[in-house]
Amino acid sequence: MSQSTDHFDVIVLGAGVVGITAAYWNLRNGKSVCVVDRQPAAGLETSFANGGQVSVSHAEPWANPSAPFKVLKWLLRGDAPLLFRPRLDPHQWLWIAKFLVDCLPRRAGRHTAEIVKLATESRGLIQKIRADEAFHYDERSKGILHFYRNKHEFEAAIPVAELMRKYGCDRTVIDTDKVVEIEPALAEKRAEIVGATYTAGDESGDALKFTQALAQVCEKLGGVFLYSHQATALGADKAAGEVRSVEVCGPNGYRTLRARDVVVSLGCWSAPFLRPYGVRLSIYPAKGYSVTIPTDGSNVAPVTSLTDDEYKLVYSNLGGRLRVAGTAELSGYTRELNETRCQAILRNVKNLFPRAGNFERTTFWTGLRPTTPSNIPYVGRTRYRNLWLDTGHGTLGWTLGAGSGFRLANMIGAGEGPLVA
Numbered sequence: 001m002s003q004s005t006d007h008f009d010v011i012v013l014g015a016g017v018v019g020i021t022a023a024y025w026n027l028r029n030g031k032s033v034c035v036v037d038r039q040p041a042a043g044l045e046t047s048f049a050n051g052g053q054v055s056v057s058h059a060e061p062w063a064n065p066s067a068p069f070k071v072l073k074w075l076l077r078g079d080a081p082l083l084f085r086p087r088l089d090p091h092q093w094l095w096i097a098k099f100l101v102d103c104l105p106r107r108a109g110r111h112t113a114e115i116v117k118l119a120t121e122s123r124g125l126i127q128k129i130r131a132d133e134a135f136h137y138d139e140r141s142k143g144i145l146h147f148y149r150n151k152h153e154f155e156a157a158i159p160v161a162e163l164m165r166k167y168g169c170d171r172t173v174i175d176t177d178k179v180v181e182i183e184p185a186l187a188e189k190r191a192e193i194v195g196a197t198y199t200a201g202d203e204s205g206d207a208l209k210f211t212q213a214l215a216q217v218c219e220k221l222g223g224v225f226l227y228s229h230q231a232t233a234l235g236a237d238k239a240a241g242e243v244r245s246v247e248v249c250g251p252n253g254y255r256t257l258r259a260r261d262v263v264v265s266l267g268c269w270s271a272p273f274l275r276p277y278g279v280r281l282s283i284y285p286a287k288g289y290s291v292t293i294p295t296d297g298s299n300v301a302p303v304t305s306l307t308d309d310e311y312k313l314v315y316s317n318l319g320g321r322l323r324v325a326g327t328a329e330l331s332g333y334t335r336e337l338n339e340t341r342c343q344a345i346l347r348n349v350k351n352l353f354p355r356a357g358n359f360e361r362t363t364f365w366t367g368l369r370p371t372t373p374s375n376i377p378y379v380g381r382t383r384y385r386n387l388w389l390d391t392g393h394g395t396l397g398w399t400l401g402a403g404s405g406f407r408l409a410n411m412i413g414a415g416e417g418p419l420v421a
């Protein structure tokens, strides 16, 4: 293990849920670790206010055979769950071309299987971290209920659930009696619901609280955190195929860090950060929204984590707060809040659960999902032997991060892993 403060076994770039879990597993493997983030604390960007679901049951990627038709249908609607705003950006067009290829049935099936496997491992590791490190993050282990108001969509979900069961995800098809038994808050809407699936093993919780609590554990394990530091460059030696240093810039100016291994977990910014070094990643931001409503003691707010298929919204009760998240906007790197989309989400919540909480005190948020066309993250080595990737977790970073970080830490420990970019 290295001793000098500027020389580490592993530098992790990015302190979102993905970077922090990668740092944790490397520390647990006995490495000295330094984490760099431009924000003043962990989890302040895309991991800040997400939907809260730890959902193996959401393993089916957006790129699936029904996606092109749905996207065309939504193209001109300002409040559509998925919105594409064309830009003069070749990266956006290339990403969309790859997305369309990944919609082919065989590819989508293979990706679903891969995501189920990683998500199941990851969910188990989140539970292990919770037990080993004894912290809480408004977690709930009441499963995820995915309900449908459209018969056609429900029927299409049945074979997907079957495929997931084949790969080990306990997503079962249930009737409306069972829906109301699992989530009494849906009783008033019972007549609208045509069917549902339920995954008892899935969970929910506040990803920000988890990330920040785990960052504290990492500090106790000896991890060094350079917050408010921007990673500006890599000292990359193309000929030797290795990264010799990382340049960072903080309140006291520039600093050069050295490490045996470097992990990139910069979310959406991984792709532009690595482009100058010839590492090309198909990661494009998919902007999503969340609203958080204080339940203020309401006893009719849902307590089970829910997915409303029609509006592509997820609901998680985070102890005193109802978090509702969804929508995807391919519009570049802007996090601007679009009022129409905020109000569309709020309208849906009020319609479904009119007495769920104090709507006057709703807070709105947007975040940029670091999305790959297949929704499979990059976990492995680059053309530089000591430059590793744990990034591109898209819609499922909270679900998949613990598992991908665990896999990556073991690759770093073994000194070998698959070449992924």
Ligand SMILES: Cc1cc2nc3c(=O)[nH]c(=O)nc-3n(C[C@H](O)[C@H](O)[C@H](O)COP(=O)(O)OP(=O)(O)OC[C@H]3O[C@@H](n4cnc5c(N)ncnc54)[C@H](O)[C@@H]3O)c2cc1C
Pocket (backbone or CB within 6 Å): 013, 014, 015, 016, 017, 018, 019, 036, 037, 038, 039, 042, 043, 044, 045, 046, 047, 048, 049, 050, 051, 052, 053, 054, 055, 229, 230, 231, 232, 265, 266, 267, 268, 269, 273, 287, 288, 289, 290, 314, 325, 326, 366, 367, 368, 369, 370, 391, 392, 393, 394, 395, 396, 397, 398, 399, 400
């Ligand atoms: C609306 C919405 C709902 C979601 N719901 C769910 C859900 O229910 N379940 C689920 O599993 N996932 C969900 N997700 C996805 C999940 O939130 C993301 O996949 C996850 O947060 C990505 O984590 P990350 O660590 O890769 O990225 P981030 O959290 O964005 O972390 C990247 C970090 O890198 C830092 N950084 C970037 N560039 C630099 C630089 N040059 N120098 C220094 N630091 C830098 C940033 O400050 C940031 O802290 C949702 C996402 C959204 C937007």
